[in-house]
Amino acid sequence: MKKITLATAAMAALVAVTAQAHGPTRRKTAESIEINAPADKVFKVAADWKDAGWMQGVTKTETQGDDPAKSKRTLTLKSGNTMVQTGGKYKPDDRLFMFYIDKVDVKDLPANDYSGTITVEPQGDAKSKVEWKAAFYRGYMNNDPPAELNDENSEKAVKAWMKQSLENLKAKVEKGS
Amino acid sequence: MIRARGPAARAAGLLLAASLLLAASLLPVASARAEPAREAVVTVQLGNAVEVVDLATRTVARRIPVDGAPAGIALSPDRRRAYVTRPEGHGLAVIDLDAGRVTAEVPLPGGPLGIAADPRGGTVYVADWYGTRLFVLVERDGALALDGEIAVGASPSGIAVSPDGATLYVANREADTVSVVDARARRETAVIPVGQHPFGITLDPAAGRAYTANVTGDDVSVIDLTTAREIGRVPTGRRPYVVALAAGRGFVTNQYANSVTAFDLATLKPLAEIEVGDHPEGIAADPETGRLYVADWGDNALTVIDARTLKTVSEIPVGNGPRAFGDFLR
Numbered sequence: 001m002k003k004i005t006l007a008t009a010a011m012a013a014l015v016a017v018t019a020q021a022h023g024p025t026r027r028k029t030a031e032s033i034e035i036n037a038p039a040d041k042v043f044k045v046a047a048d049w050k051d052a053g054w055m056q057g058v059t060k061t062e063t064q065g066d067d068p069a070k071s072k073r074t075l076t077l078k079s080g081n082t083m084v085q086t087g088g089k090y091k092p093d094d095r096l097f098m099f100y101i102d103k104v105d106v107k108d109l110p111a112n113d114y115s116g117t118i119t120v121e122p123q124g125d126a127k128s129k130v131e132w133k134a135a136f137y138r139g140y141m142n143n144d145p146p147a148e149l150n151d152e153n154s155e156k157a158v159k160a161w162m163k164q165s166l167e168n169l170k171a172k173v174e175k176g177s
Numbered sequence: 178m179i180r181a182r183g184p185a186a187r188a189a190g191l192l193l194a195a196s197l198l199l200a201a202s203l204l205p206v207a208s209a210r211a212e213p214a215r216e217a218v219v220t221v222q223l224g225n226a227v228e229v230v231d232l233a234t235r236t237v238a239r240r241i242p243v244d245g246a247p248a249g250i251a252l253s254p255d256r257r258r259a260y261v262t263r264p265e266g267h268g269l270a271v272i273d274l275d276a277g278r279v280t281a282e283v284p285l286p287g288g289p290l291g292i293a294a295d296p297r298g299g300t301v302y303v304a305d306w307y308g309t310r311l312f313v314l315v316e317r318d319g320a321l322a323l324d325g326e327i328a329v330g331a332s333p334s335g336i337a338v339s340p341d342g343a344t345l346y347v348a349n350r351e352a353d354t355v356s357v358v359d360a361r362a363r364r365e366t367a368v369i370p371v372g373q374h375p376f377g378i379t380l381d382p383a384a385g386r387a388y389t390a391n392v393t394g395d396d397v398s399v400i401d402l403t404t405a406r407e408i409g410r411v412p413t414g415r416r417p418y419v420v421a422l423a424a425g426r427g428f429v430t431n432q433y434a435n436s437v438t439a440f441d442l443a444t445l446k447p448l449a450e451i452e453v454g455d456h457p458e459g460i461a462a463d464p465e466t467g468r469l470y471v472a473d474w475g476d477n478a479l480t481v482i483d484a485r486t487l488k489t490v491s492e493i494p495v496g497n498g499p500r501a502f503g504d505f506l507r
Contacts, residue, residue, distance in 0.1 A: 024264035024288050024306055025222055025246040135456055143288050143307050
């Protein structure tokens with residue numbers, strides 16, 4: 001029994017190691033939205049380290065550290081799985097927030113080594129424009145990916161997640177919550 | 178001469194071969210280019226092209242379509258041809274840079290990504306990102322063809338060749354090691370443990386050192402080539418990728434920090450963090466001008482840095498998703 005456990009653990013470790021390689025072509029995508037609220041107010045919600053509820057599918061945010069420029073947070077998703085994010089840059093003066101996705105199930109988001117940069121620009125006093133740029137590798141780590149996890153479909157799914165998230169952000173901010 | 182037989186003739190032949198090898202190893206190879214680089218040859222991965230950038234006018238002079246997500250690049254010793262890996266096309270393209278066209282395609286299995294050319298010519302080495310091997314491609318009658326493989330560590334990435342062509346150094350991303358390879362015997366002779374996930378590897382032959390960027394370790398491993406041992410670490414920004422050397426300094430692209438870390442090659446201490454474009458990847462130095470050229474994957478540009486002032490000089494727009502992973506100045 002013990003032997004089996006060890007063998008299983010060894011195999012899991014092996015899988016974990018080999019699974020770290022990613023596809024050879026990093027993809028990029030971007031989404032933006034106009035929100036009827038001042039830029040500072042929008043940035044406060046978008047870069048709220050303690051609440052990522054506006055990101056599509058997120059039901060709970062648990063932080064491991066308070067620094068949005070480098071701490072980690074664990075987001076619980078509707079599927080019951082989690083998404084682990086690490087803060088990358090947090091510049092309130094530039095209204096810029098950058099984060100990485102360290103861990104996510106490809107069924108929830110078909111992306112590896114995802115990094116996202118969100119900026120908020122004022123459009124007059126009462127409006128703002130949110131831009132979200134992302135870089136990632138496709139959902140399938142290895143050569144010759146299955147269709148659902150190839151470059152094109154991974155990009156489509158990531159873009160849809162970002163678009164829906166921005167619509168959630170807009171609804172949340174404009175509702176005034 | 179060719180028909181000579183017997184021990185004396187063999188000994189003479191060996192002696193001749195040995196002295197030729199010695200002469201070859203004494204030739205200054207990488208520094209043979211005495212004039213400043215005129216062009217940067219940039220793999221534009223998402224644009225499926227190779228772009229030749231005129232460094233004087235700061236414009237793309239020629240755009241050569243290359244499908245299969247071109248990524249890695251090496252140049253022939255006369256710098257007239259480029260060898261470009263196509264990881265999604267599973268192969269390699271040979272480009273005549275003056276004519277501006279693909280002259281040959283060599284299909285390869287696996288995920289061809291990292292690439293380096295023997296400075297003496299005739300041989301090109303390609304790393305299989307999904308495997309544990311290098312492909313050896315040899316030129317015969319003007320055509321490059323697969324001639325064998327060399328077993329190395331997991332996910333080999335960057336390859337560096339010693340100026341005499343005798344030794345290869347390979348960064349094995351998933352194995353956290355650097356392989357030392359006897360090029361003639363096509364055999365790994367030593368394995369050097371380094372930091373986490375080494376990617377690019379750069380030689381400083383005069384100083385007897387190699388530098389490899391540890392992508393997830395956020396540092397650079399400094400290797401002594403004589404003892405085949407790691408002798409130091411340099412802290413970098415997030416996700417360091419490739420190292421270039423100029424003016425007694427090392428320069429590392431930090432993919433996640435949108436910056437280049439400059440460090441002193443003598444003290445191995447960081448000197449400055451220079452802001453560049455989004456997701457910087459390939460970097461190359463022009464020893465004649467002390468200029469560095471950085472491929473900004475996210476912003477579709479080359480950032481030019483002055484190695485002495487540690488400041489950016491200019492930015493040159495290029496196509497979508499420049500990688501330029503390898504030797505790309507001529």
